[in-house]
Amino acid sequence: MRGRGGAGTCPRPGCGGDVEDDGFCEVCGLEAPPVVTPPPGPVPTGSVPTGACPGPDDGPDTGPGTARWSGGASGPSGGRSWRSSTRSPSRGRLGAGLVEVPPVPYRDPTTAVLTDPEVPEAKRFCSACGTPVGRGRDGRPGRVEGFCAHCGHHYSFTPKLAPGEVLHDQYEVLGCLAHGGLGWVYLAADHAVSDRWVVLKGLLDSGDADAMAAAMAERRFLAEVEHPTIVKIHNFVRHADRVSGELVDYIVMEYVGGTSVKDMINNRRAAGAGTEALPVAQAIAYALEVLPALGYLHGLGLLYCDFKPDNVIQTEEQLKLIDLGAVRRADDRHSPIYGTIGYQAPEIGSVGPSVASDLYTVGRALAVTSFAFDFRGAFTESLPTPAQQPLLRRHDSFHRFLLRATHRDPEQRFASAEEMAEQLTGVLREVLAEQDGVPRPGLSLQFTPERRAFGVEGPVVARAAASGLPVPQVDTSDEAAGFLATAASGDPGQLVTSLRAAPVRTVEVRLQVVRALLEADRVDEAVAELDGLVAAAALDPHDPCGPAEDDWRPGWYRGVAALLRRRPAEARAAFGRVRDVLPGEAAPKLAVAVAAELAGDADAARAGYEVVWRTGRAHVSAAFGLARVLLAGGDRDGAVRVLHSVPETSSHHVAAQVAAVRAQAGGERLSDVLAAGTRLSGLELDVARRVGLTAELLRAALALVSGASPPDGGPAPAARLLGCEPTPTGLRLGLERCYRQLARLADTPEERIALVDRANAVRPRTLF
Structure with missing residues (x-):
């Protein structure tokens, strides 16, 4: 069926669909390319676009001004209509569906050409030895060409292409856009494909063998790359230099009109105090968008090597990873290695680049975009401490994430871009929840849900916590995963026997043996099994029966064993190491909080419980734990608020409401007890529980009003507590009724007699 056809017919070959009023074709779904007025006369020039094209070094340098194309029939194309590059009609994925990232307007390429395309003297260095070259002396400008x-x-810092020059009978040069360490970048019109805008990238110094090799390597690798977040390569052409006649290779790539992340930071600093960075949630959103692209390259056996804010551009609601000039094969041990001080991993000079070094650059770039610090000086290979940087003090999980991502030991970093993105998403949920108080729950791929709530009816018990905490998920790629899925047994002892008779003995089977032993309260055997696991891994890292070096699961089970042994400090240390490895997971934070509470560290327990409960509502034990800690610290109102936040959909909602009633009734004001009575009257409870709670509230009120005239914070004359007047006589009469009702519900004669005696004792004295 045809659409409204408000904008004519789709111009794309073979389509013929109608273009809707919103500018998109109802058949192919693509946006019709807008027509731009042709350029007049000589090619006008302007400032470098903020992130308009791939620049491998410090990004584009600004020129003295900008100019837009104006009307006119003449121009390099001889009066042909000029079209902007096609942009995707789909909404970008920025923010991972959790945070709104401000869109960046698409930059018209015709305003982006440099007025004076030359390399600033401060950036002129010999490509062979790194010595400054081309510098001015005695008021005279430096040479743009010469010898070191x-x-x-x-050396030569002059552009090789001039406006109006045509390459490959197809690409007409309009001018220079930017320059970087590996070459000049030009804007051109592709006359063979609807005059679309393209970018040409050549060599800065074609006489440099390393630079030439890097360019050829870029050409070879880019032919394999096809990813929506990586700049698209259209073609590779060779063109003779107009002066020397030397053949120079050029890469033809899509024009990305937007703003680089580096320029976003610079713009914020220019408008502020000079120390601003991007909001941390926005910086995380950018990293989450880039990580799949790096993971894609790693899957092809390629390493990016030079990730930094300069090489990421946002246009509208999409992000593009640009400049693949430093990309190399993972097994390449001969090509020159390109990187940037402050981002490059410390082991590059000794062992070379790797997946781990690529992920290191992401961690460094994330830190640079989130807060200002001397990342090329005092902190070239380290991070500020939380005491030095308030953002890290505010977001502990973010700090732990950066520490792992930028660990000096590559083996201690994230193993893959996928794992890194998974943990960073969890960190983002925490950051957002902390900022606005709105939970951002997410499903964990590493842990099961909380097995059973603990600490609901009273103080937390170590054994109950050990049996209620989430447990690590079974690795589905393990050879014995199918067997383990069918080996469940209600009796832990029988399960141990079944697992030890498994047809294959893998690390997953042995970990499940440990878990079963712990549940059977055979803690010493479980610890011995863990020791055997670690010993096997130490003797043979490739032993399938031993865990990998970065496997955190043995440490988790050591923490559980320490809880069962009533060693909370030892458990806290073990769970803390798991939290360092998995900074985006809730389970380790909950476990650390439990261990801290058992160890008597109320502040640490509160911090752990609070972040878990604030981020999501899945671990209800965190709510009861936080309420306990707050109540013990004298924050009764805070404890009540937390208990009230347990959702009605939770099976522990009523228990939380009852706990809130008791917490509120324990206050020093009669108004608190009256408020607790109002809440109790709205709960649906069985008769025995309701009467028992009513008696608790009446006893608390009687203790407050006895001997006080008037009662401290006393109610208005008309106020009542669960149908009783809040006076000594009224409360005693109510208590008498409660005790007699409980006596009727008692299970034994002895209990019944005791309750009747209490009723008689509390009854107000009369003359009759």
């Missing part, structure tokens, strides 16, 4: 005084290597 230190090593004699020839």
